[in-house]
Amino acid sequence: MKPSVTIVGFGLAGAFAATELLRRGHRLRIVDDVRPGAASPVGPGQINPLATRRFRVGWKLDEALPAALDTYRAAESACGEPLYHARPILRIVKDQTQAEDLEKRRDEPDAARWIRDPSPAEQQCIANRLRAPFGAFVTYGGGWLDVPGYLEVMRRTLQSDPRVHWNPPETAMLREPFAALPDSGPTVWCEGWRARHNPLWRNIDHNPAKGEWMRVRLGEPLRADVIVNGPCWIQPLPDGTARAGATYTWSSFESGPTADARITLVKNLAATYNGPFEILSQHVGVRPIVRDTRPVAGRHPEQPDHWILNGLGSKGALYGPWAARLLAAAMDEGAPLPREIDVTRYFR
Ligand SMILES: Cc1cc2nc3c(=O)[nH]c(=O)nc-3n(C[C@H](O)[C@H](O)[C@H](O)COP(=O)(O)OP(=O)(O)OC[C@H]3O[C@@H](n4cnc5c(N)ncnc54)[C@H](O)[C@@H]3O)c2cc1C
CATH class of the missing domain: 3.30.9.10 (D-Amino Acid Oxidase, subunit A, domain 2)
Structure with a gap:
């Protein structure tokens, strides 16, 4: 049986990580405290293929956009509600x-x-x-994800899934990043901008x-x-x-x-x-922006039970599903992450 994975934080990053890990057969423990400043509850969720000032094509757009649309269509067909609104x-x-x-x-x-x-x-x-x-x-190719609507649908779905434990008492200490960490199974940290207060991830060049x-x-x-x-x-x-x-x-x-x-x-x-x-x-x-403005995914180089999905920046709706897929493949199969998003870039 695959190990149970703990996900800390349930904004877009936590929801995408949960989707990909469940798809791969993991059981999950999800820990979330809604804390001031969380991005997803107010996220407008826009996707713009030419978002830059000089109208250049978005980085890795050909990989990230299909992954995003696929994720939102799957959530829509599961719940029967419109969540992603394609708009010019x-x-x-x-x-x-x-x-x-x-x-x-x-x-x-x-x-x-x-x-x-x-x-x-x-x-x-x-x-x-x-x-x-x-x-x-x-x-x-643009549009917007109803981010609060998507998270609500995901929360409802996951809370009724027997493979998922929502805020189980043994994970309460994880809400305090300085607390002792459990030694059972991997943890994926999806804390948004608050990761800058987590000593595990202090090497990351956070720029929220x-x-x-x-x-x-x-x-x-x-x-x-x-x-x-x-x-x-x-x-x-x-x-x-x-x-x-x-x-x-x-x-x-x-x-x-x-x-x-x-x-x-x-x-x-x-x-x-x-x-x-x-x-x-x-x-x-x-x-949750980091200095090089790329997502941050992967395994802590010194604490092998600890993983992260962060750095979704201003484009979480576009890059989150793609980065979550790559993270899940890295956790399950040891698949290498693209250098640009691998968290180890901050530990060299
Ligand atoms: C004003 C604004 C405009 C934006 N516009 C767009 C846009 O148009 N398009 C787009 O794609 N993106 C946009 N974004 C960015 C997008 O919303 C973010 O990339 C995305 O929501 C980040 O998700 P996250 O899960 O990483 O972080 P968050 O949404 O912040 O979620 C982190 C969660 O973890 C919880 N948490 C943190 N630490 C702990 C802990 N130790 N224990 C338990 N829980 C914890 C927090 O309370 C929160 O619930 C915008 C953001 C803002 C603020």
């Missing part, structure tokens, strides 16, 4: 430099296959609702970034079924409201929403959207 990304070109970058990408087959011109409805949206003096284009976004009601609807990406992104929601964000700051990770962030968000939304809007709420979380 209406990208606003910021300035002349970006306009030149766009022309270069149009000539590169790898990037060009993700780019198209706006449809008539999207052109109307740009003309009437957006501020886009340098134009806009559409990226295929606090982020805030607002839920808003747009005075005039966009009238195009898109995610807008400009000085601010605008993510329309099924209930007719929209998310607008997000900020990046590198301090005060445990504090709640701030007035400074609100000012920035209002300014950026006004620079993107040409109309009135009402602010309904403000949300905050901490992205």
Whole structure:
């Protein structure tokens, strides 16, 4: 029988690790404390194949995107609820430099296959609702994962699975990273930004970034079924409201929403959207970013029972399922992890 694995933390990383390890026949003990600053409860879950400033194709996109879509489709067919919303990304070109970058990408087959011109409805949206003096284009292959919805479905599924023990009492000490660690079976640490306080993982070059976004009601609807990406992104929601964000700051990770962030968000939304809007709420979380901005997966080089899945950064919905698959294959078969995501890069 395969060993029981303990997963510490149940945000996206914990949920992806649980999915892959169960699929491989492991029993699980899952330990989760919802602590201030967790990213997943507020994660907008967007996937954008050309997310960089210069519209370059995302790193390992051809591997990560199919793994992500496969994971979300499997969860949707298990629960019968829509969780991943495929949407074109209406990208606003910021300035002349970006306009030149766009022309270069149009000539590169790898990037060009993700780019198209706006449809008539999207052109109307740009003309009437957006501020886009340098134009806009559409990226295929984007969308957003309903992250809280996905986690809720996964929590329900796992809590009713007899192979899974949820917050079993013997793992309570794991919630305190300085406490003694158990010697039974491997542990996968999925603590998000809080891994920076865990002495096991102090070698990792953690660089967490606090982020805030607002839920808003747009005075005039966009009238195009898109995610807008400009000085601010605008993510329309099924209930007719929209998310607008997000900020990046590198301090005060445990504090709640701030007035400074609100000012920035209002300014950026006004620079993107040409109309009135009402602010309904403000949300905050901490992205688990590491210095080289790649996921962090693998085995602790000195503590062989300890594994990690972290560093999902600003792109957990895209890279998490792929990194979790590689982690599970490494745990089960000893399959080597790609050098760029292997945690051992921080222990050399
Ligand atoms: C404002 C904002 C915007 C974002 N936008 C996007 C986006 O558009 N697209 C995208 O893909 N990603 C986005 N992200 C990033 C994405 O949400 C994260 O990459 C992802 O949610 C990280 O998941 P995680 O499980 O690693 O960490 P978390 O979600 O933080 O989960 C960690 C969990 O572990 C628990 N925990 C920690 N330590 C312990 C312990 N010792 N014992 C027990 N439990 C513990 C925490 O309480 C928490 O529940 C955004 C994030 C933020 C904050």
